[in-house]
Amino acid sequence: MLGSITVLVLCQLAGEAIVRLFGLPLPGPVAGMVILFLGLLIRGRVPKSLDRVTRGILGNLGLLFVPASVGVMVQTDILVAEAVPIGVAVLVSTLLTMLVSGLTMQLLDRKARKDQP
């Protein structure tokens, strides 16, 4: 378990370093995710302990958002002053994105399946 946590942390660190090294427009953890993905491709399977650790973390993702979300309490001025544009923009944009993504994938995937003999 400790080994798998170390792998995740090291991938993130390597990601941060590579992003700086090449001036990539990516956050470090995303580069770290790509590194781990390539590592898994080379390895050819997910080690059991890595599987357990990632299930544990990803199964409780919501928890990790809590400390940042409580930050609402220090952003109240801006959130109250611009409540209408923020609220409407977030809701409209989220629902539109959902619609566009869902319909695009459904259309393309159905077409791809039909094209297959």
Added chain:
Amino acid sequence: MSFDPRAAWDAIISSPMFGLALTLLVYQGAVWLFERCGRRPAINPVLVTMIVIIAVLSVSGVTYQTYFDSAKMVHLLLGPATVALAVPLYRQLPSLIRSWPAVLVTAVAGSAMALISVVVSARLLGASPAVQLSLAPKSVTTPIAMGISERIGGIPSLTAVLVVLTGVAGAMFGTWVLNLARVRSPSARGLAFGISAHAIGTTRAFQEGETQGAYAGLAIGLAGIVTAILTPLLIGWLTHI
């Protein structure tokens, strides 16, 4: 010896463990409530936890900074959690090989829609430039969104809050919107949840089914990468047309 509840209470709220304990306890309580209420999207555990913690902090007079310093351990795990998304991505490899062009096109179309629609609508409604920039990466997971926000000149802590609001909105209305649009394919539903509402939407997608959840998890990372590349390229144009 004495009996001093006041001193005991002070010891609790001034302990460096207070924020961490509060976060863990309230979140688990919120998850329990969520399960008890038949997983109704309106009782989103992150939203409930946020409201309860803010109430506790306000009553006990603990500042956000003090709370955050204590709960930081949980926040820091967002980085390794983002790295961990490589595992569901790898697990979907067979279906990804089959449908990667569709997945990629969807990720680009959805992420572009998220970025353009939020900046343009916020601008039309009179949001300040700082808010427009902070809103731009709202559909991707927190560590990525905060990084993008910082890069383009937004307020990262405001972005963190907007990301949660977006996730809750997606989790609350996603099933309804997708049903309305007759999106039935599980992979399409999963991608829609992941691209528009990151990890909080993914939690909802997993409740719909395993395939939906896996595709949503895959979409978090993919949309994160696409948005990290698109936002700096398009933001100048979006805020100045």
